[in-house]
Amino acid sequence: MAELAELEDPRIREVNEKHGDDHGVNLGKLRALAKRLKTQQDLARRLWETGDTAARLLAMLICRPKAYERDELDAMMREARTPKVHDWLVSYVVKKSPHAEELRVAWFADPDPVVASAGWALTSERVTKKPEGIDLAGLLDLVEKEMKNAPERLQWAMNTCLAQIGIEHPEHRARALAIGERLEVLKDYPTSPGCTSPYAPIWIGEMVRRQQAAS
Known part of the structure; x- marks a missing residue:
């Protein structure tokens, strides 16, 4: 978390906040940090639990998508309120999960429009x-x-x-x-x-x- 704090750039945060994302970390530097850390599922879970957007983005770069249970992914999606976290969760984690199809069906008609949008994104993947x-x-x-x-x-x-x-x-x-x-x-x-x-x-x-x- 201290290392992520050092990567914080106020100018990047200002741009990101215009798009609804509350972090100021250059994504290239975030990916370089993830490459150094390699896959660490336990650390990924702890980073997610912080609730910090940059930490959650890093978590999704170092996690093992297939290690998450179906209900765990459902809970994570309901917590993912910023666009970048939401998009990465769908693209980098859920799409690679054995639970993807079950969650697609469950989320598609969810009353929460943000969760439903994940169901539609997974449906677009099926369409293609x-x-x-x-x-x-x-x-x-x-x-x-x-x-x-x-x-x-x-x-x-x-x-x-x-x-x-x-x-x-x-x-x-x-x-x-x-x-x-x-x-x-x-x-x-x-x-x-x-x-x-x-x-x-x-x-x-x-x-x-x-x-x-x-x-």
Whole structure:
């Protein structure tokens, strides 16, 4: 914790806080520290228990994802309120866990929109990599009905799922594009030069263009 405190940079914290993240540690330096520590599951658990955002990010870099029990991951997700901790918990830990599918189903319709957004993120992974058994038309029904007025974190996750369906599944592409155009979610989101807009119709169109160019 003392070493993490030494890595604190007020300028980085100021930028991060604009995005809802309460830490000021350069992620490159955090990854270098994790590389030095290597995998240490007991230390990862103790770091998580501090409640400190930088410590929790470090914990997820040195943990063994498969060592966590299902209920432990559920409790961690309900504690993960800052965007970076939430994203890393889904991407670096839960996706690699044997409990990922069970948690995806449990979280998908959770009344807590932050927890539900994790369920949608895991569903997007299934849509892209293992769509067998996923009701894509049903997902589009839910997006069409709920995305426009969903809380921000959940809205982003639903929008990602909408885009992935449109990108990966040509038979649903026209409907995905139509839903995106009608709802106009993230249509005016500021996008840096060279980056693809998160607005689903633009996102789908650009990724499909790249796929076709590569084939």
